[in-house]
Amino acid sequence: MKSSKFWVGVLAVSALFGVAVTYWLGLFVTPPDVIQGQLVRLLYIHPSVAWVAYLAYGVTSVGSILYLWKRTRSLKWDRLAAASAEVGVVFTALTLITGSIWGRPTWHVWWTWDARLTTTALLFLLYLGYLALRKVPASRDKIAVRSAVAGLVAFIDVPIVHQSVVWWKTLHQSATVFNASLSPKVHGEMAWTMLVSFISFTLVYLWMTIKRYQIETDIDEFDNLEVEAAIAERLREVDGLVNSKASSGTRDGGLKDGGSIS
Amino acid sequence: MIRDALEIAKKDLLIEARSRVLLNQLLPFVAVVLILFGFAVGTQNSTLVDISPGVFWVIAFLSALLAIQRSFSIEAENQAKDGLLAYGLEPGGIFLGKVASIFFECIVVEVFLGLGVVFIYGMRLNSVALLIVSAGFATLGVASVGTLFGALAAATKVRETLLPLLVLPSTAPVLLAATKAWEDGITSRVGIGDPWLGLLVVFGLIYLAIGMVSFGSVLED
Numbered sequence: 431m432k433s434s435k436f437w438v439g440v441l442a443v444s445a446l447f448g449v450a451v452t453y454w455l456g457l458f459v460t461p462p463d464v465i466q467g468q469l470v471r472l473l474y475i476h477p478s479v480a481w482v483a484y485l486a487y488g489v490t491s492v493g494s495i496l497y498l499w500k501r502t503r504s505l506k507w508d509r510l511a512a513a514s515a516e517v518g519v520v521f522t523a524l525t526l527i528t529g530s531i532w533g534r535p536t537w538h539v540w541w542t543w544d545a546r547l548t549t550t551a552l553l554f555l556l557y558l559g560y561l562a563l564r565k566v567p568a569s570r571d572k573i574a575v576r577s578a579v580a581g582l583v584a585f586i587d588v589p590i591v592h593q594s595v596v597w598w599k600t601l602h603q604s605a606t607v608f609n610a611s612l613s614p615k616v617h618g619e620m621a622w623t624m625l626v627s628f629i630s631f632t633l634v635y636l637w638m639t640i641k642r643y644q645i646e647t648d649i650d651e652f653d654n655l656e657v658e659a660a661i662a663e664r665l666r667e668v669d670g671l672v673n674s675k676a677s678s679g680t681r682d683g684g685l686k687d688g689g690s691i692s
Numbered sequence: 693m694i695r696d697a698l699e700i701a702k703k704d705l706l707i708e709a710r711s712r713v714l715l716n717q718l719l720p721f722v723a724v725v726l727i728l729f730g731f732a733v734g735t736q737n738s739t740l741v742d743i744s745p746g747v748f749w750v751i752a753f754l755s756a757l758l759a760i761q762r763s764f765s766i767e768a769e770n771q772a773k774d775g776l777l778a779y780g781l782e783p784g785g786i787f788l789g790k791v792a793s794i795f796f797e798c799i800v801v802e803v804f805l806g807l808g809v810v811f812i813y814g815m816r817l818n819s820v821a822l823l824i825v826s827a828g829f830a831t832l833g834v835a836s837v838g839t840l841f842g843a844l845a846a847a848t849k850v851r852e853t854l855l856p857l858l859v860l861p862s863t864a865p866v867l868l869a870a871t872k873a874w875e876d877g878i879t880s881r882v883g884i885g886d887p888w889l890g891l892l893v894v895f896g897l898i899y900l901a902i903g904m905v906s907f908g909s910v911l912e913d
Binding site: 498549552555556558559562563566567568572575576578579580582583584586 | 837840841844847848849850854857858861862864865898899902906909910912
């Protein structure tokens with residue numbers, strides 16, 4: 431327990447350090463872009479947070495499948511799926527916000543009906559629906575089954591988001607890092623900064639997901655304790671009722687006995 | 693499984709034929725929305741023709757939502773869903789039967805709606821084969837996802853609000869592809885080789901497969 435706490439702490443510090451290094455490299459070390467100028471600095475964050483969103487939804491879908499599969503069915507997979515989806519929604523929101531900030535000076539609009547923007551927004555709504563479904567009151571197992579099915583269907587949208595640029599060929603530029611030929615179009619300091627950014631935000635994701643998982647576990651344990659306490663209370667009430675009936679029965683019996691004696 | 697599916701579809705369509713909800717409520721709803729779009733967008737023929745594929749599919753999706761809700765409200769009454777399970781029907785069969793009945797109802801609505809956009813909006817039909825086949829696969833996609841989420845939402849007390857939140861974002865790519873396929877179908881003579889149709893086929897089949905695999909877990913709910 432202590433060692434896991436220690437490693438989570440190490441992960442948190444590494445993530446924080448990585449983000450700080452990304453900040454330093456992105457703002458002070460790398461040069462402005464020939465075409466985009468200072469705007470390029472936003473791109474050291476935007477693709478990384480988008481990648482983390484994809485990763486998070488991937489983990490949610492794996493957790494959902496493992497929960498649905500009866501051989502591996504365990505609430506730990508549901509907790510993992512839930513934790514990862516919540517972090518994924520945060521990172522999808524960050525993707526949309528950073529993209530919008532970048533799009534305003536580049537495309538002169540805060541929002542455009544580009545395929546990737548639209549499908550990313552849909553992805554955001556899909557997983558908001560997933561989280562809304564999780565909040566619908568039901569037994570713990572029911573919530574897990576419902577969420578697993580919803581998580582699985584929602585994940586079908588993820589490859590569409592990535593492939594949408596290829597399919598629809600609209601305003602958004604094609605993939606710079608994870609393209610079909612697997613040859614990144616970024617070089618030198620810029621490439622290193624992007625790499626550090628990808629690693630750092632992945633560490634942030636891992637830390638947030640682990641913490642969220644722990645909270646989910648605590649909530650489940652708390653709920654179980656509440657149920658146990660409620661059962662114990664009811665049992666005490668029943669015992670009390672039985673005892674009082676028994677004692678009143680003894681009294682009645684005593685009277686009857688007394689009556690018969692008299 | 694196919695036998696179970698046919699029984700379920702027959703049951704649902706028989707209930708529909710006797711209650712006439714589709715005829716008395718869904719089709720008038722479609723007509724009202726079609727006319728409201730005309731009021732909202734303006735009555736210029738060129739604008740109406742331009743937006744007609746999108747309007748067609750938005751109305752078709754909203755009607756599908758109502759059909760899905762109706763299909764599962766039948767099962768919510770008197771624990772009818774538990775009755776289906778007690779009969780020993782296969783979950784995959786129940787899913788296919790539900791998809792088939794919702795698919796049939798949606799197709800009826802779409803034929804009515806298609807006549808509406810042709811006669812009221814003045815939409816021309818250049819590639820009828822593409823329009824029909826793409827409508828078939830788009831409806832299959834919506835019916836499959838809708839059946840899966842309909843069963844999920846039916847077990848909750850917030851089914852009316854939860855169902856659209858789950859179904860509409862999931863089927864938005866189907867809406868996009870169906871609208872694009874219909875745009876191609878009315879503006880040019882592209883046949884069934886249209887790439888958007890390919891996307892609809894993939895979507896329809898994936899959603900159908902996922903529904904068949906996971907419906908058993910949903911029915912446990």
